[in-house]
Amino acid sequence: MSRVLSIGAVLLLIFVCGASGSQGLVRPYEGRAVGAASGRIDKLVFERLDKLGIAPANICSDAVFVRRAYLDVIGTLPSAKDVRDFLADKNAGKRKALIDRLLEREEFADYWSMKWGDLLRVKAEFPINLWPNGVQAYHHWIRSSIEENMAYDRFVREMLTSSGSNFRVPAVNFYCATQSREPAVLAQAVALTFMGERAEKWDSKRLSGMAGFFAQIGYKSTAEWKEVIVGFDPNSSAIEAVFPDGVKPRIEAETDPRRVFADWLISEGNPWFARNIVNRVWSWLLGRGIIHEPDDIRPDNPPVNEQLLKYLEKELVGHHYDLKHIFRLILNSQTYQLSSIPTTEKSEAEANFAHYGLRRIEAEVLIDALNQITGTSEKYSSAVPEPFTFIPQDYRSIALADGSITSSFLEMFGRPPRDTGLESERNNKPSAAQRLHMLNSSHIQRKIERGWKLRSLLRSNRPPKQVINELYLTILSRFPTAEEAGAVDEYFGSGGKNRQQAAVDLAWALINSAEFVYRH
């Protein structure tokens, strides 16, 4: 039966593509029409779209893909050389090869430590007060775990069950990085982070049952400034512990209830554990969850594609909780590689992944990209503790460990305060203040005019055409179209502008385009 259906879907796809044909491709953003669904992800997504009567977008061009993959996988803009090399590569499997290379880059660990830093509230100061040493230890542990691709079940188990000094056993910082150490607050943090549920919406009995697992945690300070020993304190008073599914465990007197909880959560049949993380990974790469918001899982917020979610869960468990496997599955799918140009105005199109959703790039990624393009850097420092901490000049913003170390640019572009661990804390919405800053601030103007990389490019004796190509490759990760090249020629030739100033204006215009500021 299912084979018949999928053949039907394929036929329909061929029909749809035949209708639009290669004539319908939008240059320079689209490369080819969608092919037959080969992988499971595409089958499930296209079947669903078929039912809704929505045609998927075309497949994005190589230029769009290389930029998208760099931004999504390592939070980093490709250099002009990266783009040239990729475009020149004639190998049919070059997209897959690029994905594999990116997953091994050190920026992968930087970027995803940033993401986990948001969710785990890695921040020295108010209201989390992890303090600098705790932050460094915790961030280092998170980053190493990602770098060595620690299995996700172990990653979570270490956070939930470790005991010891927060400087020496960094995973215990999970229990320090909340606004209070009340058992119910800790339970809410666990539910949000690892179950994707907002426990403040639960009835109070369910929450207090879960809080029971986190009621016997002891915190002991030491002679070291802000060091704290975290662990099971059998002498503290217990609260009756009940799993969120209503089952009451038997917990022996000397057993750490956190372990009992971790055993329950991290098991193959648990309805939350794998579901939460695969849904999040999907939403991080596609811009929205199969359950949306990804950290608001509840019975009355069903997934748009239950089978797709189930499939990803099964893949994660079957591959020993290897998150990179899920990354590969998604990144290699046609669904991920669709262009961002919708085929329909139907509102379900984006929610069902008929095209790649436009999203503004994150604050840290944006400032890093601007620095990379221009050859400039930011100054970050912290006044806590004295003497001040100064971050080295060439340090990238995605690699900042501490949410308290920030800048007005990062704040303006919606970097999360890391107070609650909610995904929605990060605000990628555009604002007038952001546009003012990009269009007209001395901060950005100085980067464009005085950054050594752009300056050496603009001052070189290369023919104008080469300079223009290089600017396009550096900023938009593609060559200009014939139309754009014409508009640039005209601007360069008009009104007695000197070439230098006109080139600065071109760089400025590209940096301020939606194409640069958005993932597309």
Place this chain on the structure above:
Amino acid sequence: MNDEQKQRVRGRVLQGDGMCRRRLLQQGLFGAAGLVLGERMCAAARGAAAEPKGKAKSVIQIWMWGGPSHLDTFDPKPEAGNAYCGPLINPIKTNVDGIMVGELLPLLAKQADKYSIIRSMTHGINAHETASYMVQTGRKPGDGQVYPSVGAVVSLFKGYDAGYKGLIPPYVVLTTPQGRFSEAGFLGSKYKPFATGGDPAKNPFVVEGVVAEGVSEQRQKDRREFMHKLDTLGGAVKGDEELAAFGRCEQQAYDLILGDAGKVFNLSGEKDELRDQYGRTTFGQACLAARRLVERGVPYVTINYKGWDTHKQHFTAMRRNLPMLDKGMATLLEDLSGRGLLDTTIVWWGGEFGRTPKVQWEAPWNGGRGHYGKVFSTVVAGGGFKGGRVVGASDATGENVKERPVYPVDLIASMYELLGIDTNAKLPHPQGLSVRAVPSEADGVQSGGRLTEIM
């Protein structure tokens, strides 16, 4: 109230009634509970429209980041001797009988009839961040929420949601954000202040984004048009809500860059004598810029004035900094008053705490003052606050509250009342929690009551 005003008020009431009836009809669909609630909401709205309580329209907050010494400014204690006063032992009379201020504030002494000094502010917190949070939100940290500061709340109730139409954002900070302090709290980045950057004492005052150095108006226009020509993605993706918002933001940005609104930051239009009187310092000219902003209706301006965390070389710092404060703030009060703006503008001076009354002569401080949250001074003027008064008192050495403790929430609630902000109003909370604009004692907040004696 003249006829025209009366009519306007009446018009508002009528309009409000119409809206309420509609809302009631809608809510009728959801049953009786909705109806009762709706009625109560409408009654509140009518009340607000019929008798606007507060006459204050704007706030200028002079934020003394670091915590200024109360003994050396507005609560001198000459009898306590050198151990407490150091060399600043000769406070001076003001133009109000019986009120004395520190000897380094001679110009403010001449304006004392315009402001009231609260000498019994207290919260007992001695850490910068927690105290800043307490003073500017009225709440103690630690219940799992980060509450918005006064500036964010005022920009919520007096800003765009309340009919403010200015292009200048409703909450402006001169010149840099406080840092280590989330101004907007759970209200989110929409209510964060616009930080001008730049230095108002320089010419031009380069306001980040609004005034660019060395880009002519013609070039601004040319390159904008050029940018539009190159917008290939925008042409390919049509009808996208996200890109439409991006475009609207661009329009707003250019209204500020090319339009008249941005000229508020052009201080060179002011008379030289006046600029000199404010002091040609960053703080002095920030005071002038603040006046220009409230003159154009901006509801909340913070002057983030750093440099008051004087653990060491305290008295050298006082001799350097207090004269700048004196010039800028005294001229601001005089200028606001001269233009009739003081009646509608609250000026709020203060930091997160005071400083240890007893001078720390020992090493490593060698004449410094530490953090002190047990008692400290705050000054308020205008917007309905009376001048020439002193509220409360500290003891003989300025170490304890002697009478009439004033907690941060008392001052905040008083300002909201003067601004016509309902202190029981609910703040929009992202997770739907019910949070009032001002916490009550039921929320575990200490209070000494609103400042009715000076309102």
